[in-house]
Amino acid sequence: MNYHWNWGIFFQTSPDGVHTYLETLLLGTGWTLATALSAWCLALGMGSLVGVIRTTPHLWLVRLGNAYVEVFRNIPLLVQMFLWYFVLPELLPVWAGDWLKQLPDASFYTAVVSLGFYTSARVAEQVRAGILSLARGQGWAALALGLTRTQAYIYVLLPMAYRIILPPLTSEFLNIIKNSAVALTIGLMELTARARAMQEFSFQVFEAFTAATVIYIIINIIVTFGMRWVERRSAVPGFIGAAPAAAATH
Amino acid sequence: MFADFDFEVIVRSLPYLFYDGMTFTLMLTALATCGGIFFGTLLAMMRLSGFAPLSLPAASYVNLMRSVPLVLVIFWFYFLVPFIGQWVTGASQPIQVGAFVSSLVTFTLFEAAYFAEIMRAGIQSIPRGQVGAAQALGMTYLQTMGYIVLPQAFRNMLPVLLTQTIVLFQDTSLVYVLSITDFLGAASKIAQRDGRLVEMYLFAALVYFVISFVASLLVRRLQRRVAIIR
Numbered sequence: 001m002n003y004h005w006n007w008g009i010f011f012q013t014s015p016d017g018v019h020t021y022l023e024t025l026l027l028g029t030g031w032t033l034a035t036a037l038s039a040w041c042l043a044l045g046m047g048s049l050v051g052v053i054r055t056t057p058h059l060w061l062v063r064l065g066n067a068y069v070e071v072f073r074n075i076p077l078l079v080q081m082f083l084w085y086f087v088l089p090e091l092l093p094v095w096a097g098d099w100l101k102q103l104p105d106a107s108f109y110t111a112v113v114s115l116g117f118y119t120s121a122r123v124a125e126q127v128r129a130g131i132l133s134l135a136r137g138q139g140w141a142a143l144a145l146g147l148t149r150t151q152a153y154i155y156v157l158l159p160m161a162y163r164i165i166l167p168p169l170t171s172e173f174l175n176i177i178k179n180s181a182v183a184l185t186i187g188l189m190e191l192t193a194r195a196r197a198m199q200e201f202s203f204q205v206f207e208a209f210t211a212a213t214v215i216y217i218i219i220n221i222i223v224t225f226g227m228r229w230v231e232r233r234s235a236v237p238g239f240i241g242a243a244p245a246a247a248a249t250h
Numbered sequence: 251m252f253a254d255f256d257f258e259v260i261v262r263s264l265p266y267l268f269y270d271g272m273t274f275t276l277m278l279t280a281l282a283t284c285g286g287i288f289f290g291t292l293l294a295m296m297r298l299s300g301f302a303p304l305s306l307p308a309a310s311y312v313n314l315m316r317s318v319p320l321v322l323v324i325f326w327f328y329f330l331v332p333f334i335g336q337w338v339t340g341a342s343q344p345i346q347v348g349a350f351v352s353s354l355v356t357f358t359l360f361e362a363a364y365f366a367e368i369m370r371a372g373i374q375s376i377p378r379g380q381v382g383a384a385q386a387l388g389m390t391y392l393q394t395m396g397y398i399v400l401p402q403a404f405r406n407m408l409p410v411l412l413t414q415t416i417v418l419f420q421d422t423s424l425v426y427v428l429s430i431t432d433f434l435g436a437a438s439k440i441a442q443r444d445g446r447l448v449e450m451y452l453f454a455a456l457v458y459f460v461i462s463f464v465a466s467l468l469v470r471r472l473q474r475r476v477a478i479i480r
Contacts, residue, residue, distance in 0.1 A: 003333065074462035076420035079434060079455045086447045174317070181319035185427060192322045205329045213318055213326075220317035 009204045010211065021198050022211075028194030029215055035111050035190060036177040042116025043176065047123025052153055054124065055131045065124065072121035077182050081114045085186045111183035111190075119176050126168050130161030163234050170227040177219060191215060256446055260453050263440045271436030272457075278353055278432065279419045285358035286418070287411065290365025294373055295395065297366065308366070315363030320424055327356040328428055349430045353422075361418055368410050372403030409473040416465050420458065433457070 010022040019027065054065035072080070085107070089097035103109060134157060142152035162169075184193035195212035199205045296308035315323070331352050332344035339345060376399050384394040404411075423434040431439065434454055441450035 070463055070466075071459065074420075074459045074466065075455050076423040076434070076458055078423045078426060079451065079458055082438075082447075082451045083455055086441075087451050090448045178317075178319040181321040182424065184321065192319055192325070195322070196325060199325075199329075209322065209326050209329075212322055213314075216318050216322070217314070 003206065005207070006204055007207060009198075009202050009207055012202070014198065015201050021202065021208075024194050024198065025191065025208075025211055025215065028189060028191040028212075029219075031108070031188060032177065032180050032190040032192075033219070035108060035115065035180045035183060035188065036173075038112045039115035039119065039180070040173060040176055042112065043119035043123050043172070046117065046120035048127050048158070050120065050124035051127025051131065052158070054128045056149075065128075069121045069124050072117055073125075077114070077118050077179055078185060080118055081110065081182060081186055084114045085110045107183065107186045107188040110186055111180065111188050115176055115179055115183070118179070119172060122172055122175075123169070126165045126172070127158075127161060130165035131157050133164055134160055160236065163236055164239075166227065166231050166234065170224070170231075173227070174220060174223055177223070178216070256449055259440065259444055259446045259449055263436075263450075266440065267433065267436050270431055271433035274350070274431060275419070275422050275433040278350070278357060278422050278425070279415065281354055282357035282361055282422075283415045283418060285354070286361035286365045287369075289358065289362035290367075291369045291400070293362060293366035294369035297370060298373055312363045312366050315360055316367075320360060320421055321427055323360050324353070324356050324424060324427060327359070328352055331355050349425075349428060353425045353428070353430060357418065357422065361414070364414055365411065368407050368414060369403060371410075372407035373399055375406050376402050405476060408476055409469050412469045412472070413466070416462050416469070419465075420462060423458070 010025075011020050013019070014021045014024045016024070050065045050068050053061040054069075056062065075083075089100040091097075092100065100106065138156055138160070139152055142156040143149070147155065180188075180190055181192040183190055184196065187193075189197070191212050195208040198208040202208070293308045293312060296304040297312065299305050331347050335341070335345040335347055336343065380398055380402075381394055384398045389397070422432055425432050426435050426438065429435065437450045437454040441447045
């Protein structure tokens with residue numbers, strides 16, 4: 001091996017003249033987490049909405065929900081990001097397109113929107129599976145008690161469904177963190193992009209990528225343990241853990 | 251809005267898009283699926299072996315690959331494969347490998363971790379009594395796996411394996427980060443050369459959508475046909 005290892009590189013100043021390379025990587029981690037968390041809020045909101053309408057008795061709503069899921073699931077995330085970033089501003093009226101293009105941190109907002117919608121289709125699948133896994137009688141009982149359909153969803157069906165699908169939601173959340181790396185293609189300086197930049201300026205390829213890998217693993221471990229704690233706290237007494245959710249993974 | 255939409259540019263670049271681009275994408279998908287299922291099955295068998303020197307490395311490998319973004323793995327292997335080649339062949343310099351070999355190694359090894367989890371579920375779906383019965387008949391471990399467990403595990407998991415292949419097909423678009431001419435790479439090169447981003451990216455999205463959607467419909471049909479009624 002004629003590769004020159006230099007682990008001290010992390011404490012040298014990066015080309016921006018202010019931060020060390022380690023600090024640039026940590027800044028990138030911040031962007032990764034900010035992107036993933038914002039996109040997650042969008043994904044959970046849209047995913048729940050679409051998942052719910054696919055379980056209603058209205059045929060057209062169900063079809064609309066199905067179409068939504070198929071569109072966002074069958075186009076690669078990278079292509080979706082290009083559509084939001086390059087194509088959408090061209091299709092809007094000129095003033096709106098120019099406003100979008102000149103937005104500061106445009107790549108951040110684009111990444112959040114595209115990641116959010118992409119993941120929402122997967123969340124919708126799981127929310128639907130969670131609701132359908134409940135005994136049909138629960139919904140009927142809620143209606144018989146005089147709740148409206150909306151109330152039945154909010155107070156009875158969804159609180160149960162979310163608890164059941166918590167494990168697959170956890171892996172979707174881990175996926176959204178990992179998928180945020182795709183945003184480097186539209187210029188978002190998140191963790192992988194920072195590692196790539198560090199490699200280009202310092203030629204220390206493997207140190208840069210090792211550091212990024214370690215940071216991703218640490219995030220993964222923290223999220224996994226955090227979600228296990230949430231699972232334990234939110235478990236419904238009388239149900240066997242979250243075993244039925246395994247059916248929702250595909 | 252679509253007034254200056256130029257269909258001409260799409261028609262003009264069809265040969266390049268499909269002959270150069272889509273061939274690369276489909277070749278990469280097919281070979282990486284075969285390699286990924288092969289290594290994934292090995293990893294799953296190692297992980298379930300109950301023999302720590304085998305199961306621990308397999309579990310660590312799978313967990314490592316599953317916690318890192320694919321883009322980062324693509325970068326890793328792009329720089330690592332020449333060094334691995336040097337180490338394997340004993341050359342004095344890191345050897346040059348083409349874009350295709352580099353991405354094939356990346357996707358095979360990355361997807362192996364995901365296929366391993368699917369195969370693990372498949373192997374675990376076989377009743378334990380069948381393994382006991384095979385051993386009672388005097389079968390060795392390899393015979394038990396090869397004749398009894400794996401054929402059923404594959405059959406049970408076939409829809410999931412194919413769904414993962416569709417995911418893999420979409421994921422191959424990420425070789426864009428290495429400026430490789432896969433389908434999306436080809437579309438993006440034309441888009442930038444001719445200043446026709448809207449047309450090319452919308453067309454690329456449409457092609458990916460049609461292929462993935464039709465494939466997933468076929469998988470759903472297959473799922474109903476191969477389901478074993480118990």
